Amino acid sequence: MSDFLTHECGIAAVRLRKPLAYYYDRYGTNLWGLNKLFLLMEKQRNRGQDGTGIGCVKLDMPIGQPYVHRRRGVEQDALSEIFRKETKNFYKMSRKGQMNHKDPESVKKHFDFGGEILIGHLRYGTSGEFDVGCCHPYLRRSNWPTRTLMVMGNFNMTNAGELNEVLIDRGQHPVFGTDTQTVLEEIGYHLDEHHTDLYRRLRDEGVPGAEMPARISAALDVPKLVAESAAAWDGGYAICGVIGNGDMFVMRDPRGIRPCHMLVTDEVIAFSSERVPLMTVFEADASEVRAVDPGSMITIKSDGSMSDSAFAPPQKYTPCSFEKIYFSRGNDPQIYRERKAMGAALVPQIVKSIGGAFDKSIFSFIPNTAETAYYGLMDGLRLFRRQEVRSSILQASKDGTLTEDLVDDLILRNWPKGEKVAHKDIKMRTFISQEKGRDQLVSHVYDITYGVVKAGDFLVVLDDSIVRGTTLKQSILKILARTKPSKIVVCSTAPQIRYPDCYGIDMSELGKFIAFNAAVALQRxxxxxxxxxxxxxxxxxxxKLPAHERRNRVQAVYADFTDDEISAEVSRMVYPEGIEWGGEVEVIFQTIDNLHASIKGPCGDWYFTGNYPTSGGYSMVNQAYLHWYEGVNGRSYALPL
Incomplete structure (x- = not known):
């Protein structure tokens, strides 16, 4: 998308179902699990580039041997760097005689990531500082494996402040900063409680101390303790946790806001935020990969037994529509079809905008995430023209006016023409993403193909969403206007983004939305x-009302205007300044009805409608308006300090 938008985050997990020796014998390497984890993360690199973390838990380690390990990094290309260093260390230890890399038992004993449970996280931060301490997985250590806990996730809790108050009321001392810490401590608290209850019961039964760890491990009710922890959570989340004894759980929020998929084979149980990485990395068919059900928790005990249980009552299914519009990679077959459908759905609005003048129109897209929707747009335009041509030919044939010149004029000189006009500098974008002075640098993010657009043409460019409009006004439109088109039409496959998100996307400030600013300008x-x-x-x-009674009062800002009136005001606001160009700019947004028609099944649309799936959303949107009105910057659901 032209406006940079971050998302929290991507997860990957690999749980081996065989001893390490099995993978060495079959695949010739003791790094099979680690390699699969790297590939799952690499295939989801689009989901997070602020930081990376990996963790490992080894099963049945002897007393005194380390069993949990973690690496995190925020350096440039942290994902590749972490795995490069670990692989280098793997062979270095073998060369120095510290480990035999061909011996599975030696690898498990000496190499930190030679275990059966491997998890990884890719972070796009929507809160906290960009340092290694903010990277998942988070780790809570204990000298009891059954109290040691590692947690990571793709989530945002709207009521993190309230959750911290619960910790304080218990007498705990939470460290404010991220809701990840809150989640870790809440699960850790219930883990401690269950562990203590089990320990006292077994102690009173006379169980010897040497037998205690195994007995506690077997009796630990992970679904119960995690369900107790999640009872007060309000947000969108896909969370993976591993206890030091080797028990593992993966859970998805009750409304399915955040995505999570799983694959189960004889060799491995694997999880990822997106479906296609599991298909690609494990050469699996689409039918073998399934989504983790909303409100469901997949639990894998240390002995390998697996269960699927509900930790919360069923709720209305509202998966994030931005996964379809922008975030998930487009090589998922369903998402590919849906993005093409979104592009095709814009055809009637575009034809109206250019007055049907295909002979002097150039169609393009703003790289790179809008490319798939662009293919759908071009298919839709060609179908529209094909139907027009067919009708004209039939009528001309009926009237006896059909000639070669007429056919040439209908088809050859008036057919939709597609070109790649805009180019994005990926390295420049990455640099700007964390730069406070980004508005001064953003004009250099894009460049164009010169000589494609002729003076007087209509130039139609497709974007997948328009959030702030900053890049349009300061960069893209200025550059495109150099070719002197008579009109530039910018089309968004997403509807007008009117309301902030609080479930994992970095867009929580009302004052940064161009649709909101347009409505305010019209009201004034x-x-x-x-x-x-x-x-x-x-x-x-x-x-002041109870959370469950709150409504979205910000909807009144838009109530007096049609979608077209707000789009027209957006078009006026993004018009490039400081250049000599007398052309016209029109911004077109997808309709909400067409968005739903393009996406298979339910999809959450609160960014566009203001209808939030949880009470936390209504609290947040009203608070966001207060912040805007008072000139307060920052997240409207920030943790207390």
Whole structure:
């Protein structure tokens, strides 16, 4: 997308179902599991580039031997660096005689990531600082394996402040900063409680100390303790946790907001945020990979037994629509079809915008994530023209006016023409993403193909979403205008983004949304500042109500205007300044109805409609308006400090 948008995050997990010797005998390497983890993460690199972390738990390690390990990094290309260093260390230890890399038992004993459970995380931060301490997995250590806990996830809790208050009320001392820490401590608390209860019961039964770890491990009820931990969570999440004894769990929020997929074979149980990485890495058919059900927890005990249990009552299924629009890689067959459908759905609006003048229109996309939707747009335009041509030929044949010149004019000189006009500098984008002065640098992110667009042409460019409009105004439109088209039409496959997100996408500030700013400008132009003041008062009153009774008062900002009126104001606001060009700019947004028609099954649309799936969303949107009105920057659901 033209506006940089981050997302939290990507997860991968590999649980080997055979001893290491099996993989060495069959595949010739004791790094089979680690290699698979790397590939799963590499195939999801699109989901996080701020930081990377991996963890390992080894099963049945002798007393005194380390059994849990973790590496995290935030350096450039941290994913490759972590795995490069670990692989280098693997062979270095063997050369120095510290380990025999061909002996599975030696590898398991000496190499940190020679275990049966391997997890990995890719981070796009929506909170906290960009340092290694913010990278998953988070680790809670104990000298009891059954109290040691490692947690990672793709999630955001809207009520993290309230959850921290629960910890404080117990007498704990949480370290504020991220909701990951809150989740870790909550699960850790219930793990401690269950562990203590088991220990006391077994002790009172006279169980010898040497037998205690194995007995506690066998009796530990992971689904129960994690369900107790999650009872108060409000948010979207896919969370993976590993206990030091080798018990493992993966859970997905009750509304399925965040994605999570799994693959089970005789050799491995694997999880990832996206479906296709599992298919590619393990050469699996699509039918072998399934989504973890919303509100479901997959538990794998240390002995390898697996269970699937519900940890929360069923809720309305509202998976994040941005997974389809932008975040997930487009090589998933279903997402590929849906993105093409989103592009095709824009055809009627585009044809109207260019007045049907295909002969002087150039169609392109803003790289690279909109490319698949662009193919759908071009298919849709060609189908539209094919139907027009067919109708004209049939009519001309009926009237006796069909000639070669007419056919040439209908088809050859008036057919949709596609070109790659805009190019994005990926390295420049990565640099700018964490730069406070990004607005001064963003104009250099894009460049164009010169000589493709002729003066007087209509230039139609497809983007997958328009959030702030900053890059359009300061970079893309200025560059595109150099070719002197008579009109530039910018099309978004996503509807107008009107409301902030609080479930894992980095867009929580109302004042940064161009659709919101357009509606505010229209209200003020109409002399309705008093309405904006009233909405402020209404939001304050709404936040005094119990959470489950709150409504979205910000919807009133948009109520007086049609979608087309707001789009027209957006078009005016992004018009490039400081250049000599007299052309026209029009911004077109997908309709919400067409979005739903393009996506198979339910999809969450709160960014566009303001209808949130949880009470935390309504709390957050009202708070976001208060922050905007008061000129307060930052997340509207930030943790207390």
């Amino acid at each position: 132009r109409a002399g309705r500042q008093s309405l904006l003041d009233k909405i402020y008062d209404d939001c304050q009153q709404e936040l």
